Amino acid sequence: MALRATHRDAGPSTVVDLSGKITLGEGSALLRKTVRGLLDEKRTHIVLNLADVDYIDSSGIGELVSAYTTVKNRGGDLKLLHLTKKVHDLLQLTKLYTVFEVYTEERAALNSFQQAAPPAGA
């Protein structure tokens, strides 16, 4: 299934709901476009909800890392929410589980931003 992405504001933070596959081609491109669009709108506190993402290849992993570093470089932060088992195992295998902040509750993910600095540009 092709990737779909919608986003919703939660106070100063934004939750991006993703569903489908993050793979080479359109999936990775849509994730990149979505995150860059949010940064253009000064939305720098981003939660990627991966509850309905059941497949990520190396290109998709690279895009997640790219999104993370791009947001960090803009003074923000990007966190992951609701990993499926396959995605969880893949992030553990690639040691990226130690890089990303991963949450199982949306409220906890959003609260984690409040304990940090306010969004860049806010």
Place this chain on the structure above:
Amino acid sequence: MGTDPKHLEITLETQVESVNLAEEMCLRVAEAAGFGEDDCYKIGMSVREGVINAFHYGNQERPEKKIHLAVDLTGEKMIIHVLDEGTGFTLANVPDPLAEENLLSTSGRGIFLMRAFMDEFDVVPGRTGGAEIVMAKKLPLQNNPGTNGQGSQGAAPAQGA
């Protein structure tokens, strides 16, 4: 699927769509061979990564070059060959994606994933001058009682390699 060796091969265009096509083809073979869901996922992902490697690194995304995919099903294992028309590479020179300095790299995890997901993995010089990825997964035990999951031979290089 019987125990007679089977051989399939297909020549793919150097385009993104070939990645999905190759994965789907190999998944059908794997399912028919009796692999379970988890192994099918690992085989599919490995084929995907092999073809991405050929598409991007081997053929440099040049449409005049081809990607050659072959699948051999023996009584013991499923062997997959992915051959590109690039200039080849040395496996030992591929950076370790788990090294601290590479963790935030946006690429370079494909070889690592294939190695992790398959029972056998190698890269050999191909007949085209490019790299040939050769990887294999042992058949599930119920289809492979004679080996008891042990002692399978190394992945054989493709003809002409």
